Amino acid sequence: MENELKHELFKLHPMLKKITNKDTIFWENTKWMKKAKTDLFSMEEVDDAEETLKRFSSYLKVAFPELEESDGFIESSIQAIPNMKVALEKEFGTSIAGQFILKCDYALPISGSIKARGGIYEVLKHAERLAIANSLLKKEDDYAVLATEKLRAFFQQYTIAVGSTGNLGLSIGIMGKKLGFNVVVHMSSDAKEWKKALLREKGATVIEYEADYSVAVENGRKEAEQDPMCHFIDDENSKDLFSGYAVAAKRLKVQFEKANILVDEAHPLFVYLPCGVGGGPGGVAYGLREIFGEHVHIFFAEPVASPCMTIGLMTDLHDEISVEDIGLDNKTEADGLAVGRASKFVGKVMETYISGCYTVKDEELFTSLGLAMESEGLFLEPSAHAGMFGPIQLMKNGQSYLEKHNLADKMEHATHLIWATGGSMVPQEMREEYLKKA
Numbered sequence: 001m002e003n004e005l006k007h008e009l010f011k012l013h014p015m016l017k018k019i020t021n022k023d024t025i026f027w028e029n030t031k032w033m034k035k036a037k038t039d040l041f042s043m044e045e046v047d048d049a050e051e052t053l054k055r056f057s058s059y060l061k062v063a064f065p066e067l068e069e070s071d072g073f074i075e076s077s078i079q080a081i082p083n084m085k086v087a088l089e090k091e092f093g094t095s096i097a098g099q100f101i102l103k104c105d106y107a108l109p110i111s112g113s114i115k116a117r118g119g120i121y122e123v124l125k126h127a128e129r130l131a132i133a134n135s136l137l138k139k140e141d142d143y144a145v146l147a148t149e150k151l152r153a154f155f156q157q158y159t160i161a162v163g164s165t166g167n168l169g170l171s172i173g174i175m176g177k178k179l180g181f182n183v184v185v186h187m188s189s190d191a192k193e194w195k196k197a198l199l200r201e202k203g204a205t206v207i208e209y210e211a212d213y214s215v216a217v218e219n220g221r222k223e224a225e226q227d228p229m230c231h232f233i234d235d236e237n238s239k240d241l242f243s244g245y246a247v248a249a250k251r252l253k254v255q256f257e258k259a260n261i262l263v264d265e266a267h268p269l270f271v272y273l274p275c276g277v278g279g280g281p282g283g284v285a286y287g288l289r290e291i292f293g294e295h296v297h298i299f300f301a302e303p304v305a306s307p308c309m310t311i312g313l314m315t316d317l318h319d320e321i322s323v324e325d326i327g328l329d330n331k332t333e334a335d336g337l338a339v340g341r342a343s344k345f346v347g348k349v350m351e352t353y354i355s356g357c358y359t360v361k362d363e364e365l366f367t368s369l370g371l372a373m374e375s376e377g378l379f380l381e382p383s384a385h386a387g388m389f390g391p392i393q394l395m396k397n398g399q400s401y402l403e404k405h406n407l408a409d410k411m412e413h414a415t416h417l418i419w420a421t422g423g424s425m426v427p428q429e430m431r432e433e434y435l436k437k438a
């Protein structure tokens, strides 16, 4: 980035100075609209994704016996975490009105993170497309047929490739190998050893990079382009991934109804989503705003070293600005969020949808990791703890947001939904290592 442009940006957006210094920030999105809108995506695509996942449920039950209980649906529960609320209030010396609910994506079946939504969906959709095009499947069929040797042998002709900081690779690898595909995962330097080892054990090819996520994705994309039998799952641009994530919102609506959690004028919903390149939180945010409208207030959470979505939205430059451009190193223990350049597609869609972004320090993630274990017996990976700071940030730095939207007097009846994005697959020795740092 040219110095002159940089100078201009820092003048226009004084908050960039704090971001550069790795101070935590709370940024309010002034483009937020009551009725959010975009030309780039539609709810129809989400409905399609939901239908596709339904068709696959009979296959998924056969392929993953753990899904028997949920009738072939990959979904997570919601859970109240009142003790964590008290622990956070005490630790950070602030009182928070409203109830704390955890969205337990850390416990999603198959791959233990939010990537079990978008990632698995795109693999399934691709498999369906190929099988139908080759007259091996019809939409009316029982999809359990996909678990037969005949279909596995068919998919073995094809390759799926992906670039990842870890969890997306894990989801694509586990699902792709189960169907019979060759899978190539381009892993950034942040990716944890155990994730690579697990993928190799499943039969995926893991290519390691010394560089960060953007380089892993770029190389993966280039390599895949040269092979007509290869499908590249493009975390920076894929609408299929986005659709798969967005299905979560339709299902959450039903879960809230069952649990008697109201979302309306008098009962605002605040949602805190850890953000990397943007697809996961973006898809969920899109769906929630389409369903709950102006009564849901969504904040993205990023590490102080990797606030790519924050700076992309703030400056309107989206993928034309990276955290390195403003002197940050993109090095964080929150490996799932170690992304230096945000998705342009997601950033553009989100313009009128999200309320804002905030950042957290790695030390705070570990503080939260310890508190969650002590107060709720809950283990989440560091990335997933970024969401825990949302209510604190809102109370400490979001008062003007609450007043502007007439929310200040409604907080007693508010719900704070913390999207816990990953952790159930972290091996025991890693957990202990993390807890030692807490």
Ligand SMILES: *Cc1c(COP(=O)(O)O)cnc(C)c1O
Residues within 6 Å of the ligand: 113, 114, 115, 167, 168, 274, 275, 276, 277, 278, 279, 280, 281, 282, 336, 337, 381, 383, 384, 421, 422, 423
């Ligand atoms: C990938 C990931 C995220 C963020 O999703 P993006 O699509 O990269 O924004 C958050 N938490 C965890 C644990 C993840 O693996």
